[in-house]
Amino acid sequence: MHPKDLKIENFTYDLPNEKIAYAPVDPRDSSKILLYQNGTISQDIYRNISDHLPEDAVLVFNDTKVIKSRIFFQRPTGAVIEVFCLEPYGENSNYEDFFQQKGSALWTCLVGKIGKWKEKQLSKTILVNDKEVLLSVEIVDKLTDSYVIKFTWTPEEIAFGEIIDHAGVTPLPPYIKRIADKKDEETYQTVYSEHEGSVAAPTAGLHFTPAIFEKLKEKNIPSLFTTLHVGAGTFMPVKSDTMEGHHMHSEYMNITLAFLDQLYNSLDKTVISVGTTSTRTLESIFWMGNKIINCPEISYEDLKVSQWEPYETENISEAKDAVKALYGWIQKQGLDHISIETEIIIAPSYTYKIVKGLVTNFHQPQSTLLLLVSALIGEEWHKIYDYALQNDFRFLSYGDGSLLLP
Template identity: 50%
Template sequence: MHPKDLKIADYTYRLPQEKIAQYPLENRDASKLLIYKDNTIAESVFRSIPDQIPENSLMVFNNSKVIEARLIFKKQTGGKIEIFTLEPSGIYKDITEAMLQKESIVYKCLVGGASKWKHDEVLQLITPDNKVCLFAKKLEQLNDGYLIEFSWSQPALTFAEILHIAGNLPIPPYLQRSAEDGDTTRYQTVYAEKDGSVAAPTAGLHFTKEVLAALNLKQVATAYTTLHVGAGTFMPVKSEQMQDHIMHAEYIEITTALLDQLINYDFITAVGTTSTRTLESVYWMGVKAFLNPAISYNDLMILQWDPYNADYKEAAVSKKDALASLKSWMTENGLQHLIIKTQIIIAPGYEFRIINALVTNFHQPQSTLLLLVSALIGDSWRNVYEYALNNNFRFLSYGDSSILFKS
């Protein structure tokens, strides 16, 4: 069956509210770990995860950092307008460039209370210490948001610094609470580095410096890539069949050094669905570069259904050839870093080309993340989730973890 024909109603389960973790555990690596391998389920504690990873293998992490994407402006009349920053306008090359902008920027946003915001009205947000005054002007309404022009009173500060000073951390809406002081550190991974996500790559929240050191001691190599998580990660699938669902696109960043590591290791563990989407996208970009070495940057982007294209699949390009072709394309174009969007959807029927195992939390019913898990371990996802529900595992962003080995 082609993933387009899947019915999302077939990927649901009952998730009681009390199973959703409202807060993280005090110690990151004290969370429970479900282990699925060779059709069997076991459990342990997360700090023991190095015991599950093969020696001389590679583990890949997403080092994206969550930005303070929620901005609360007050109107002169006393009302509030909430602006949620989504992604930069197309006039900027990528999120990294946008985060470094000074004085002003144009950003695509969601706006709460937009009907109360007059088109020519400039909103102001003054930080409590009066350090910064941030201005917002509504430029254009889009199908899925607004283009907003931001400017600020301290032109020497970058937009990333402005958000850090004036914004609020966008913890998941299903937590049904406001961000608290503890979220500032716990909703970031210990290796977060590159500003740009509006949601944490939550599989990485369990890792500590001690766990990373234990992996190194076992000769498990580590590598970092970047996928800036967009608000689409919270969007449920509303269409009955997947062919009517439009997958959100997100920025990824890869390096030629990462490509070398992916070529040199046979067993690769992805930390999180975001790392998985990045690594599998890299393969398909490599296929495109293999088939057309002169391909343009725009055509290199992975669209939603590209991995299911018969021409690409029938080409039967090996992992090594695909990655080598992408590296050659980057070298020819003078790039050591490639920042590009991917819209890849990984659902049952997908054949994994890069990863062999996945570290991930437990996901919402009828979500594209659950589809990805099902693509990896087949119908056994039901047994895994039933076990987790019956054995006091905590679900979603601040919940417990699992390591799933490809069936």
């Protein structure tokens, strides 16, 4: 069956409110982990995850960093307008360049209480390193379901990365009905986060600590790091009856030659992605490389993986050949990395090309993330989620997780 024909009603379950985690456990590696191996289910805590990994395991992490993307402005009337930064607006897809912009920046944003925004500009004064900064926003354009917002600030020599870090608050998931506090700035960030750009955390990685990485090192289990900037679309519910009516959100990946070299040398081992975002990145790498093999002169623009492409491609290569092809193509462009979007949707009938196991949290009913899990373990997802519900596992972003080895 083509995943277009999948009915989302077949990917639902009853999730009581009391099963949702509204705050993390402390310490983070004391979270429970469900272990699914060879069809059997058991449990432990994350601190012991290395005891349950195959000897030839290679873990792949998403080292994106969550930005304080929720910025509040108060009108003279007292009404509060929320500007939620989604992604940079413009041709340049290199996120690091956007965060270095000075004086002004264009971003695609959601706007809360847009009907109350009557002024051309909204402004507020913030402190950046003990220096007063006047930050202003204005609407430049209206998109289908968002706005292009121009940020301007004085003094101009301050980079946008510092502006957003001091002006905004951490964007907790929409089902956590509270404003993030100081503690969330630490707990809603992985300990290995490095590259700014996400508006949601790669939550499977929230459980990992330096102590876990030390254990992995002792057992000679490599940890590889790549980057996909998680967008707000990760929380977007599927509203259509079948998947054909659902438009999969795009997310930016930053893929380096160094990472591709490490990945190529790991493909004979058990590659386990930590999180659905790492999974999307790894599988997108395959499909980009496969496109290059079929069309060596492909343009940068055409390299992007579209939603249904994996299900409608006839000539399919081996994983090693695909990774090698992408490495060679990037090198041929005179680059050491590419920043590019992916729209890949991973759903039942999908055959994984690189990923052989998955570390992930428990996802919302009728979500594309649940489809991704089902593509890996099939109908067993029902059994796994039933076990988690009956054994007091905590669900969603701040919840517990699972190690899935089909």
